[in-house]
Amino acid sequence: MLWYRAARFRRKIDWEEPTAYTLLCVSVPKNNERTPQAAEQMFAAMHGIFRSSASEQPHVSFEVVSKAHAINFYAYVPTDLRDFVSSQIFAQYPTVEIKEIASDADYTQLGEDKHLAATELDLKKPTAFPIKTFQNFEVDPLSSITGVLGSVSEQEEVWVQILIKPIDDDWQDLGKSEIKKLKEPFKSLGLWQLAKAELKTLIFGLAKHTIEGPPGEEKKKEEKKKDDKDTPESAAIKAIEEKITKLGFATNIRILAASTDEYSARAKLEQVVGAFKQFNTINLNAFVAKDITSDREAHQLFTSRAFGESNMIFNITELASIYHYPSLTVATPTIAWAGSKKGEPPANLPIEGTIPSDDLTVFGQTNFRSEVKRFGIKKKDRRLHMYIIGKTGTGKSTLMENMIIDDITEGRGMAVVDPHGSLIQHVLEFIPENRVQDVVYFNPADHEHPIGFNLLENVDPEQKNIVASGVVGIMEKIFGEVSWGPRLEYILRNVILALLEYPNSTFMGIMRILTDNAYRRMVVNGVKDPVIRDFFINEFEKYEPKFRTEAIAPIQNKVGQFLSASTIRNIVGQPKSTIDIRRIMDEGKILLADLSIGKIGEDNSALLGSMLITKIQLAAMGRVNVAEDERRDFYLYVDEFQNFATESFATILSEARKYRLNL
Known part of the structure; x- marks a missing residue:
């Protein structure tokens, strides 16, 4: 029995020549405000993939999947049409993110421990009769579908695939044929049915005449006009006429539910099928589910997305009602919304390839609308x-x-x-x-x-004040505002300037010049700057011992702390630097x-x-x-x-x- 149902499920599949397809995941930001009308325009543009040859006609599958507590939206497209389809999605939904999914990451991979239930949807009436469209809903019809998908447990998953293939305008003849039947219902009846219909009309007419009396001519016209306007047939004619004025797509709708047991899978499938009944109307058309199969061979259909021989033709409004991307009115919590909004890169962004590599430092890349471009900063800006x-x-x-x-x-x-x-x-x-x-x-x-690293080595006379200011600035930062003072800065600056004029001076000389009288005199004797000489000879040497001790103590404390560490002492204590910074820069x-x-x-x-x-x-x-x-x-x-x-x-x-x- 299961084999028979699976065979019926597969029998009309159009196994086309192998074509390369790509699976795209479409993520929508939660603040999306686009209505189903945007999807209507998207499908209208999609009709551009129409081919006059049926054997060359590609199809596209738009899909909604609930798996691992997340609802995702996919588009399965021919690889050579990927950019076209993506551009049409972006045209109507500019803020979405589209990511290509690797073939080995396709969601249709199903574990061996899963039981499945699958079916296809069909229409109760001829396809010329339309279903209920989004204009006639007070709330977004997508909410009902995602609501069911959002209730899927961790062990369950549900796939909805809507395969569409553009067709030429000949399908509109089906609508015209149905309109003709509705306008001339008796022509489709046999002789006996016609006699019964005429007799019924005569009896009701006589009864009405007896009760109400003969109506006037004007009243007859008004009643006839009213009756023609209010009849289900006239409403159906109007709906069909409206449907066939728009572009059409041959459509397959497949639904698969998987769970750890067959009963749960079938129950979830029936819930999803039930969600599609919101598009049913009494006098127009309605969805009906074909036989449900639990055979795993049916899984191949969902993996291959092969297009079946379809009796369903929907126009762009009907498709937009069935499938569109969620907006902020859809409050299903498990929808996998896109992250933060991505902005379009500016037109003058320095892009790799447009600027010579020696004039551009590349440090990033943009992925706006899935188009990766490496960019950087120009040399003149750096x-x-x-x-x-x-x-x-x-x-x-x-x-x-x-x-x-x-x-x-x-x-x-x-x-x-x-x-x-x-x-x-x-x-x-x-x-x-x-x-x-x-x-x-x-x-x-x-x-x-x-x-070896000696900041005091071979300093140009014109740069001595810069070096002294640099060292003082370093010490001021490390000392902090609490320990720092004008006297300390005054003494330290003169010490550095004196050492800069003494050959082979190092940072070790800072401590020595403050405490070693002989070394200080030797350094001062080599100083040519009269202001510095005057400081040491006429000022520093005349400090009272107690005052001098208090004045140099902060310097000894901080500088001594650095020089007491062998790591620092071995570096700054070498008279000759082993690092030639100027050479490093020039070469x-x-x-x-x-x-x-x-x-x-x-x-x-x-x-x-x-x-x-x-x-x-x-x-x-x-x-x-x-x-x-x-x-x-x-x-x-x-x-x-x-x-x-x-x-x-x-x-x-x-x-x-x-x-x-x-x-």
């Missing part, structure tokens, strides 16, 4: 600097990582200052073989191979500074990072004697900018651009 703001976890470091990788790939010079270390570890994985020799990896936590090398707070501490990370940024600033300003068009662009990335923000950053933002240092 010279204006970038400041990336966002709360934790929103992708600031990821954005920088993408830009860094693009710079590395394109052979650009760049430096990364990372207080976490994770960013640099990710970047190291993307260093191509041809750029391995360009990498300078600065890792203060490497005790066995400490890199387009890669400097990666791993200043992980977890490895060297927060204060040490802030100190080294600020010193490194100041050194990079000085190297950039040293390009003043190089023609501007010959200065090679160098890109400085600073993660967690606030950890290293000093007044030097203000200088970089205002002046470094002309030296091709881009922050």
